[in-house]
Amino acid sequence: MFEAKNISVRYGKHLALxxxxxxxxxxxxxxILGANGAGKSSLLRGITALSPRAPGGSVHYCGQDISDVPAFGIVELGIAHVPEGRGVFTKMSVEDNLRLGGNPVRARGSLNERRDEVLEMFPKLAERRRQIVGTMSGGEQQMVAIARALMSQPDLLLLDEPSLGLAPIVVGEMFETLKRVRDTGMSILIVEQNVHASLNLAARGYVIEAGRIVGEGDANTLMNDPVISEAFLGH
Known part of the structure; x- marks a missing residue:
């Protein structure tokens, strides 16, 4: 469904990917597993054209070369990106954030139906549709960010560190919600440092270090890899 080949991202003289x-x-x-600064966020930003890719790489989606498609066009194709830091509109209500998420042309025809489906996945947000997002907890704001992305009717969801800074109980709730999203058949590419939770969610993974892929395998193999265990699980 999705394939990136030889993607490089450079910030000035610094080669991040x-x-x-x-x-x-x-x-x-x-x-995608990796330590802070490994290049995980740069990878997602490169995929969605939020950061310029160096010449030579390519991105294909559903058989189409989308290497030159701008960020707004990426959304219209059916790829939604939840960035690190959430990027929610804190002075607006939950309802208005969701309506903005449904703005792409591909989603406008079924805005109300999609909103009802999304709120069914996030019952806490259904209870707080009129609440200003800036008054909500970090976990609730993360749920708004994911729900807003789902409003665009994506076929591929990119998540950048969704558990960052959240309390353990909130992380558990969020990953349970992501399992429900996964079980709808949606494709998901997730960048995450919570190895246990993400490998329980994912079928397989990649390990990135210093801007390069240094390992890959199915989730069970990675969970039991001694190098992964020592680096990320504290064993």
């Missing part, structure tokens, strides 16, 4: 290749199958959940 160096010839990274990966793929996501239809209905598959894939995790």
């Amino acid at each position: 160096d010839n990274v290749s990966l793929s996501v199958g239809e209905g598959e959940c894939v995790v």
Whole structure:
């Protein structure tokens, strides 16, 4: 369904991502593991054209070369990106954030139906539709960010560190919601440092270090890899 080949991202003289290749199958959940500064966020930003990619790489989606498609066009194709830091509109209500998420042309025809489906996945948000997002907790704001992305009717959802800064109980609730999203058949590419939770969600994963892919495998293999265990699980 999705394939990136030899993606590089450079910020000035700093090479943040160096010839990274990966793929996501239809209905598959894939995790990108790596320490802070490894290049995980740059990878997602490069995929969605939020950061300029260096020449030579390519991005294909559903058989189409989308290497030159701008960020707003990426959304219209059916790829939604929830960035690190959430990016929600804090002075607006939950309802208005969701309506903005449904603004792409592909989603406008079924805005109300989609909103009802999304709120069914996020019952807490259904109770707080009129609440100003800036008055909500970090976990609730993260749910708004994911729900808003789902409003665009994506087929591929990109998540950048969704559990960052959240209390453990909130992280558990969020990953349970992501399992429900996964079980709808949506493809998911998730960047995450919570190895246990993300490998329980994903079918397989990649390990990125210093801007390069240094390992990959199915979730069970990665969970039991001694290098992964020592680096991320504290064993």
